[in-house]
Amino acid sequence: MPAVQETVERVRRIDVDQYRYGFETLIESDKAPKGLSEDTVRFISAKKNEPAWMLEWRLEAFRRWLTMTEPSWARVHYPKIDYQDLYYYSAPKPKKTVNSLDEIDPDILKTYEKLGIPLREVEVLEGVVRPEGERRIAVDAVFDSVSVATTFQKELKAAGVIFMPISEAIREHPELVKKYLGTVVPTTDNYFATLNSAVFSDGSFVYVPPGVRCPMELSTYFRINERNTGQFERTLIIADKGSYVSYLEGCTAPQRDENQLHAAVVELVTHDDAEIKYSTVQNWYPGNSEGKGGIYNFVTKRGDCRGRNSKISWTQVETGSAITWKYPSCILRGDNSSGEFYSIAISNGYQQVDSGTKMIHLGKNTSSRIISKGIAAGKSQNTYRGLVSAHRKATGARNYTACDSLLIGDQCGAHTVPYVEAKNSSATFEHEATTSKISEDVLFYCVQRGLSQEEAVGLVVNGFVKDVLQQLPMEFAVEAQKLISISLEGSVG
Amino acid sequence: MTRLGMMLRKNVMSLLEVKDLQVRVEEREILHGLSLTVNPGEVHAIMGPNGSGKSTLSHVIAGKPGYEVTGGQVLFKGEDLLAMAPNERAAKGVFLAFQYPVEIPGVTTWNFLHAALNAQRKARGEDEMSSPAFLKKVREVAKSLSIPQDMLKRGVNVGFSGGEKKRNEILQMALFEPAVCILDEMDSGLDIDALRIAADGVNALRSPERAMVVITHYQRLLNYIVPDVVHVMSKGRVVKSGGKELALELEESGYAQFEDAA
Numbered sequence: 001m002p003a004v005q006e007t008v009e010r011v012r013r014i015d016v017d018q019y020r021y022g023f024e025t026l027i028e029s030d031k032a033p034k035g036l037s038e039d040t041v042r043f044i045s046a047k048k049n050e051p052a053w054m055l056e057w058r059l060e061a062f063r064r065w066l067t068m069t070e071p072s073w074a075r076v077h078y079p080k081i082d083y084q085d086l087y088y089y090s091a092p093k094p095k096k097t098v099n100s101l102d103e104i105d106p107d108i109l110k111t112y113e114k115l116g117i118p119l120r121e122v123e124v125l126e127g128v129v130r131p132e133g134e135r136r137i138a139v140d141a142v143f144d145s146v147s148v149a150t151t152f153q154k155e156l157k158a159a160g161v162i163f164m165p166i167s168e169a170i171r172e173h174p175e176l177v178k179k180y181l182g183t184v185v186p187t188t189d190n191y192f193a194t195l196n197s198a199v200f201s202d203g204s205f206v207y208v209p210p211g212v213r214c215p216m217e218l219s220t221y222f223r224i225n226e227r228n229t230g231q232f233e234r235t236l237i238i239a240d241k242g243s244y245v246s247y248l249e250g251c252t253a254p255q256r257d258e259n260q261l262h263a264a265v266v267e268l269v270t271h272d273d274a275e276i277k278y279s280t281v282q283n284w285y286p287g288n289s290e291g292k293g294g295i296y297n298f299v300t301k302r303g304d305c306r307g308r309n310s311k312i313s314w315t316q317v318e319t320g321s322a323i324t325w326k327y328p329s330c331i332l333r334g335d336n337s338s339g340e341f342y343s344i345a346i347s348n349g350y351q352q353v354d355s356g357t358k359m360i361h362l363g364k365n366t367s368s369r370i371i372s373k374g375i376a377a378g379k380s381q382n383t384y385r386g387l388v389s390a391h392r393k394a395t396g397a398r399n400y401t402a403c404d405s406l407l408i409g410d411q412c413g414a415h416t417v418p419y420v421e422a423k424n425s426s427a428t429f430e431h432e433a434t435t436s437k438i439s440e441d442v443l444f445y446c447v448q449r450g451l452s453q454e455e456a457v458g459l460v461v462n463g464f465v466k467d468v469l470q471q472l473p474m475e476f477a478v479e480a481q482k483l484i485s486i487s488l489e490g491s492v493g
Numbered sequence: 494m495t496r497l498g499m500m501l502r503k504n505v506m507s508l509l510e511v512k513d514l515q516v517r518v519e520e521r522e523i524l525h526g527l528s529l530t531v532n533p534g535e536v537h538a539i540m541g542p543n544g545s546g547k548s549t550l551s552h553v554i555a556g557k558p559g560y561e562v563t564g565g566q567v568l569f570k571g572e573d574l575l576a577m578a579p580n581e582r583a584a585k586g587v588f589l590a591f592q593y594p595v596e597i598p599g600v601t602t603w604n605f606l607h608a609a610l611n612a613q614r615k616a617r618g619e620d621e622m623s624s625p626a627f628l629k630k631v632r633e634v635a636k637s638l639s640i641p642q643d644m645l646k647r648g649v650n651v652g653f654s655g656g657e658k659k660r661n662e663i664l665q666m667a668l669f670e671p672a673v674c675i676l677d678e679m680d681s682g683l684d685i686d687a688l689r690i691a692a693d694g695v696n697a698l699r700s701p702e703r704a705m706v707v708i709t710h711y712q713r714l715l716n717y718i719v720p721d722v723v724h725v726m727s728k729g730r731v732v733k734s735g736g737k738e739l740a741l742e743l744e745e746s747g748y749a750q751f752e753d754a755a
């Protein structure tokens with residue numbers, strides 16, 4: 001059997017049921033009744049002790065959503081979602097208010113352990129003080145729709161950084177939330193974003209005041225833990241003038257039979273000279289070896305470079321989900337602002353990925369850079385869909401796009417769908433795209449040196465995505481590298 | 494060889510024994526019953542015209558997919574080599590220096606070498622080598638072969654000149670310390686100085702336990718790496734074997750005289 005054929009066979013055999021993170025924590029939860037109506041929205045808002053304006057905002061979104069239809073332009077296929085057959089809210093019952101680690105449900109802590117969330121986060125949770133100068137990570141743990149623990153609050157507070165669950169921010173910083181929520185992704189934006197606006201459960205809120213460089217990486221781990229519960233995460237990050245923040249998001253989900261809907265919204269705003277770096281490692285349950293189950297991930301992520309010389313950089317490593325529908329985008333509004341999109345999208349089994357970015361050049365001398373690496377294996381379909389547009393007034397707009405696809409086997413597909421719109425003649429857009437098959441000669445070279453077929457594939461793929469991996473913060477890069485090998489090998493652990 | 498000689502021979506286990514090997518590629522037979530016996534400590538040279546099957550033989554020994562063995566045997570230390578996975582052969586000590594080494598973008602040379610070495614060690618039940626120990630070792634080996642350090646930091650063979658790629662093959666051979674080294678045209682693309690350095694590297698690895706099979710078109714290489722046995726291959730068979738003087742003879746008269754024999 002030729003090497004590639006052998007690899008293909010092996011990849012085909014991968015039992016995605018072995019999904020490493022497939023387990024559930026039994027935690028009593030209180031759920032909203034199944035289905036979606038104004039009452040559901042009211043229930044959620046009441047659960048969160050929200051002010052009236054927030055409820056009104058949600059209801060408006062809900063009414064809007066009723067008039068909309070689910071989009072069908074993406075290269076993804078799935079059975080019709082019955083929105084009345086889902087739960088829209090569930091929360092672990094808090095035993096009491098959580099002030100310290102001891103008070104956190106030990107089951108939840110165990111879950112983190114199983115997820116292999118490294119000790120450093122546990123240390124963080126335990127408040128272990130690291131030597132001066134060492135990089136720290138603050139974890140705002142979102143566990144099944146409700147934030148359970150928030151750490152490093154003090155240090156962040158000293159710097160003036162606000163980092164808290166958005167549900168708290170709505171109560172504690174209503175003026176900020178009102179000012180920014182829905183200004184990047186309006187409630188009317190698209191079917192899934194509108195749905196999210198109506199029923200979002202929780203997420204993170206970050207505000208970095210003028211001139212402040214956030215003293216640590218901010219990270220959040222999300223999980224879905226209730227059967228039939230849609231996860232509607234909402235994140236809002238604001239970097240005020242001259243500030244900087246790096247935010248990391250990673251998630252895994254337990255195994256289940258029914259499809260799970262996940263429709264998150266992330267909004268980023270940068271003012272003059274500010275920068276946000278947003279990194280994601282996405283590893284939702286991809287479905288079993290027959291393509292059954294798995295998360296439907298319909299995400300709206302958008303950043304608004306509102307100020308001059310501001311910058312937003314998205315880096316994503318997408319390995320999970322049955323369906324991924326996700327286009328982290330940048331609106332380059334401020335003059336001289338810049339946007340970046342670095343992406344690794346891996347699909348295996350029956351996964352379907354339709355992902356890419358939009359770079360909307362509105363300001364003068366704005367620039368953007370897109371580096372996309374798609375890897376398709378098994379019977380998966382992997383589509384890059386990207387839009388680069390320059391407004392009439394966006395003189396001197398520049399974009400560089402490089403889309404590379406790597407195919408493993410002959411039953412998968414990689415597709416590149418670039419849209420380009422230049423409404424002024426001074427825009428310079430460059431686009432490069434390649435599609436290649438994993439080379440039999442390269443694999444043989446590796447195995448002749450002693451590496452197994454799986455190790456060889458992992459090595460070659462990690463080499464292929466190196467440019468993007470380098471964009472991730474160190475600790476994430478290591479995790480991501482492991483994840484990439486796991487998702488292609490099917491080896492457990 | 495006398496009958497007695499053959500019997501005596503049998504008692505010393507040969508390192509590599511190719512017996513009546515028949516190989517097809519895409520329905521076409523390339524090797525038509527090739528035999529070759531290599532004993533520990535020996536250096537064999539294989540010469541032969543383009544397309545005679547030299548690389549095919551080396552690929553089959555190393556386990557490259559896509560070749561169909563329709564007859565014969567390959568034994569390594571008496572074991573059926575063809576039944577082993579290619580990485581298993583590597584761990585047991587079969588090394589092939591490729592005629593055309595591939596490029597692996599994004600994978601640094603020393604990461605690759607470290608991963609490969611540890612994979613071999615693991616397969617043999619040995620401890621993995623730590624990064625510092627490995628770095629020390631690879632640096633030493635690189636230095637002995639006049640390979641600049643920064644080459645180790647670059648992607649495997651990416652942007653390497655033809656000669657650098659060949660030197661990188663010798664580097665790996667020195668690092669892995671295999672039992673049988675098959676060198677497929679290691680001299681092609683090397684300048685005179687590089688050839689001497691590479692040949693010195695190969696000679697340094699000559700030992701009573703190790704054997705080498707050197708595939709080449711040029712007698713000149715054999716001035717540096719002096720073989721014990723020279724084989725002439727033609728049309729998928731070994732048509733003549735002899736001492737090192739056979740190579741000189743070939744240089745004089747070419748392969749024409751063997752074409753009919755094949």
Ligand SMILES: Nc1ncnc2c1ncn2[C@@H]1O[C@H](COP(=O)(O)OP(=O)(O)OP(=O)(O)O)[C@@H](O)[C@H]1O
Binds near residue numbers: 518519523544549550
């Ligand atoms: N994959 C293949 N498909 C078809 N024919 C092949 C394949 N590989 C080798 N061959 C053929 O087998 C024969 C032997 O090739 P091989 O590469 O072994 O020759 P060689 O002796 O190494 O030649 P050279 O001195 O040019 O390197 C050639 O005729 C070649 O075309």
Ligand SMILES: [Mg+2]
Binds near residue numbers: 547548549592677
């Ligand atoms: Mg050859």
